[in-house]
Amino acid sequence: MEEIKNEYYNVADIFGENVFNDATMRERLPKKTYQKLKETIREGRELDLETADVVAHEMKEWAIEKGATHYTHWFQPLTGVTAEKHDSFITAPMSNGKVLMSFSGKELIKGEPDASSFPSGGLRATFEARGYTAWDCTSPAFVRQDAAGATLCIPTAFCSFTGEALDQKTPLLRSMEAINKQSLRLVRLFGNTTSHRVTPSVGVEQEYFIIDRKNFLARKDLVYTGRTLIGAMPPKGQEMDDHYFGAIRERIAAFMRDVNTELWKLGVSAKTQHNEVAPAQHELAPIYAEANVAVDHNQLIMETLKKVAYRHGLQCLLHEKPFKGVNGSGKHDNWSLVTDDGINLLEPGNTPHDNIQFLLVLACILRAVDDHADLLRESAADVGNDHRLGGDEAPPSVISVYLGEQLQDVLNQLISTGEATHSIKGQKLDTGVKTLPDFLKDATDRNRTSPFAFTGNKFEFRMVGSEDSVGEPNIVLNTIVAEAFSDACDELEKAEDFDSAVHDLIKKLLNEHQRIVFNGNGYSPEWAAEAEKRGLANITNMVDAIPALTTEKSVALFEKFNVFSRTELESRAEIEYEIYSKKLNIEAKTMIDIVRKLIIPATIRYTTALATSINQVKAACDADVSTQTEMLLEVSDLLSETRIQLAKLEDAQKEGATMENGAERAKFYRDHVATAMADLRKPVDSLEMLVDKEMWPMPSYGDMIFEV
Numbered sequence: 001m002e003e004i005k006n007e008y009y010n011v012a013d014i015f016g017e018n019v020f021n022d023a024t025m026r027e028r029l030p031k032k033t034y035q036k037l038k039e040t041i042r043e044g045r046e047l048d049l050e051t052a053d054v055v056a057h058e059m060k061e062w063a064i065e066k067g068a069t070h071y072t073h074w075f076q077p078l079t080g081v082t083a084e085k086h087d088s089f090i091t092a093p094m095s096n097g098k099v100l101m102s103f104s105g106k107e108l109i110k111g112e113p114d115a116s117s118f119p120s121g122g123l124r125a126t127f128e129a130r131g132y133t134a135w136d137c138t139s140p141a142f143v144r145q146d147a148a149g150a151t152l153c154i155p156t157a158f159c160s161f162t163g164e165a166l167d168q169k170t171p172l173l174r175s176m177e178a179i180n181k182q183s184l185r186l187v188r189l190f191g192n193t194t195s196h197r198v199t200p201s202v203g204v205e206q207e208y209f210i211i212d213r214k215n216f217l218a219r220k221d222l223v224y225t226g227r228t229l230i231g232a233m234p235p236k237g238q239e240m241d242d243h244y245f246g247a248i249r250e251r252i253a254a255f256m257r258d259v260n261t262e263l264w265k266l267g268v269s270a271k272t273q274h275n276e277v278a279p280a281q282h283e284l285a286p287i288y289a290e291a292n293v294a295v296d297h298n299q300l301i302m303e304t305l306k307k308v309a310y311r312h313g314l315q316c317l318l319h320e321k322p323f324k325g326v327n328g329s330g331k332h333d334n335w336s337l338v339t340d341d342g343i344n345l346l347e348p349g350n351t352p353h354d355n356i357q358f359l360l361v362l363a364c365i366l367r368a369v370d371d372h373a374d375l376l377r378e379s380a381a382d383v384g385n386d387h388r389l390g391g392d393e394a395p396p397s398v399i400s401v402y403l404g405e406q407l408q409d410v411l412n413q414l415i416s417t418g419e420a421t422h423s424i425k426g427q428k429l430d431t432g433v434k435t436l437p438d439f440l441k442d443a444t445d446r447n448r449t450s451p452f453a454f455t456g457n458k459f460e461f462r463m464v465g466s467e468d469s470v471g472e473p474n475i476v477l478n479t480i481v482a483e484a485f486s487d488a489c490d491e492l493e494k495a496e497d498f499d500s501a502v503h504d505l506i507k508k509l510l511n512e513h514q515r516i517v518f519n520g521n522g523y524s525p526e527w528a529a530e531a532e533k534r535g536l537a538n539i540t541n542m543v544d545a546i547p548a549l550t551t552e553k554s555v556a557l558f559e560k561f562n563v564f565s566r567t568e569l570e571s572r573a574e575i576e577y578e579i580y581s582k583k584l585n586i587e588a589k590t591m592i593d594i595v596r597k598l599i600i601p602a603t604i605r606y607t608t609a610l611a612t613s614i615n616q617v618k619a620a621c622d623a624d625v626s627t628q629t630e631m632l633l634e635v636s637d638l639l640s641e642t643r644i645q646l647a648k649l650e651d652a653q654k655e656g657a658t659m660e661n662g663a664e665r666a667k668f669y670r671d672h673v674a675t676a677m678a679d680l681r682k683p684v685d686s687l688e689m690l691v692d693k694e695m696w697p698m699p700s701y702g703d704m705i706f707e708v
């Protein structure tokens with residue numbers, strides 16, 4: 001057990017101390033350079049080399065003061081985690097044998113990692129293996145201090161030599177441009193002349209498990225795949241609901257304290273922390289930030305959770321479903337649109353005038369989600385999430401929107417009579433034809449079963465998996481809403497009578513897309529049936545979700561807003577199929593290894609011990625050995641069943657491994673390999689309940705989730 005150190009500090013003193021943030025830049029950069037950089041950031045232009053040189057120099061000096069020896073372009077390839085290549089600041093030794101520390105503008109704004117081993121889905125022909133990274137100056141550089149020393153990290157986008165996106169950040173930045181442009185058009189229609197930029201604000205809640213590291217290391221399935229492939233349920237699970245929001249244990253509290261300190265230094269505003277539903281499960285949420293910064297910060301949060309856990313002799317599990325039968329982990333992606341002068345377009349507002357703009361925004365979002373539910377679903381698809389969605393612990397795999405009672409009532413009135421004349425809370429409202437009601441922010445109701453819920457002044461997309469990047473969900477959200485705004489603006493900009501045109505458009509959109517709204521219990525079987533009646537797609541697994549990326553509808557959407565080209569989409573689909581097959585292949589091989597080398601030998605030892613004991617008892621006296629004999633028979637039956645199922649899994653795995661990458665291979669893994677794994681798990685889990693615990697070769701679920 002770690003010793004608990006109690007050093008107290010003032011958060012304000014350390015917050016952002018390792019970030020080359022606005023305050024630091026203002027302080028350290030020459031005024032002209034600072035202004036130039038800010039201008040570039042504001043206008044989304046490319047930084048000129050002269051300015052970059054000055055910024056790089058100051059950044060290096062600052063980083064060296066923090067102990068940095070290396071710098072790295074920190075980027076997010078399509079593997080789901082971040083990547084980096086470290087270079088030290090030193091230059092070739094001078095004639096006196098000393099070195100200088102240097103960092104040029106060119107090194108700051110552009111890097112050329114050998115990119116051939118990152119997934120590219122065929123975008124980068126191997127003879128042109130070079131990719132390049134480019135500084136995203138809208139996300140500040142930071143110094144990370146850890147066992148590797150201190151490193152200056154520069155958040156970058158990662159592209160192929162011909163400019164195709166090989167990462168999450170590039171399309172995210174493109175989608176932010178699209179939503180900015182279309183949102184500005186929309187607010188201008190309502191007379192706003194003061195806002196100059198609209199940015200998606202994103203707040204990501206992160207769930208995770210913490211277990212003891214020695215238990216983790218004793219479970220090869222966790223080590224290789226991030227989840228347990230076998231394991232019987234302990235006598236006690238989460239049924240008592242005594243963990244949710246329960247008092248945080250000392251050891252975990254000490255861990256969280258260090259996580260917060262690290263994150264605060266990195267300028268990540270870690271805000272809330274609590275226990276989650278499952279034993280050993282927790283959540284951390286920062287305060288929301290601009291989408292690209294929030295996505296970077298979520299990566300930092302995941303990295304920090306893992307690193308700090310390691311230092312505490314703990315292991316952080318980010319997998320969506322580390323333990324079967326125990327609630328899995330997700331990520332809530334809270335999303336809204338905010339202008340540079342602080343207006344949230346998703347804030348219902350207090351005057352009918354604001355309400356009209358809000359209702360138009362809302363109607364457009366309903367349209368976007370209804371038209372592109374398949375893309376949203378795809379954006380939350382990853383291998384681990386297949387074990388979680390639809391399992392009464394996470395949203396179902398059908399996309400729908402939750403609005404809450406009051407908002408729903410207003411929509412109902414608009415749809416049925418064309419006017420909304422009253423509000424459910426009973427206030428008097430203007431009844432003029434073009435007037436819409438003034439309704440209150442619906443803060444009371446919390447429907448936790450909805451995948452896409454309106455929560456007062458933001459939408460909360462709750463389908464994302466805990467291990468996945470939130471890049472893609474936000475790319476999709478930004479782009480589909482940009483399209484809906486763009487079409488609405490096309491129509492309204494040429495309307496002669498704006499008031500009646502906007503009224504009619506809202507009504508039309510609500511009418512056409514009301515099927516996507518569902519306020520009831522998303523876990524109920526009735527909803528599955530009702531959703532089917534409404535024609536809403538129920539995509540239950542990743543392999544079935546991937547094709548959404550390359551439909552003609554998606555290609556047209558993403559190309560129109562310059563977020564993805566057709567080639568980029570096709571390569572992404574290819575990568576996803578490949579990742580699916582590869583991960584399942586590793587899972588299958590790990591399971592084969594564990595069952596063959598650990599489970600079967602342990603069971604044989606146990607049956608041998610039983611048989612020996614039976615013989616010895618019989619030789620000694622005439623005692624009843626029926627219990628031992630029954631046990632021996634039962635265990636032996638399960639052992640032979642295990643062997644049969646193991647052989648089937650081995651065959652399936654071998655066949656899958658030889659197939660060519662693509663949709664067919666992924667389907668084969670889903671339909672044959674995953675099922676063979678489930679079939680093998682059954683007898684093994686039964687054996688775990690029978691074999692002497694002393695002889696069982698790895699920690700049980702109970703050991704892992706209750707002993708932290």
Ligand code: ADP
Pocket residue numbers: 201202203204205272285286287288332334335336337344457458
């Ligand atoms: P919950 O009740 O689901 O735990 P919270 O109200 O604690 O939700 O907020 C969750 C996340 O949503 C936090 O990261 C928070 O900063 C973020 N958030 C709050 N308001 C907004 C907003 N307007 N836009 C985007 N994210 C927001």
Ligand code: MG
Pocket residue numbers: 205332460
């Ligand atoms: Mg939430």
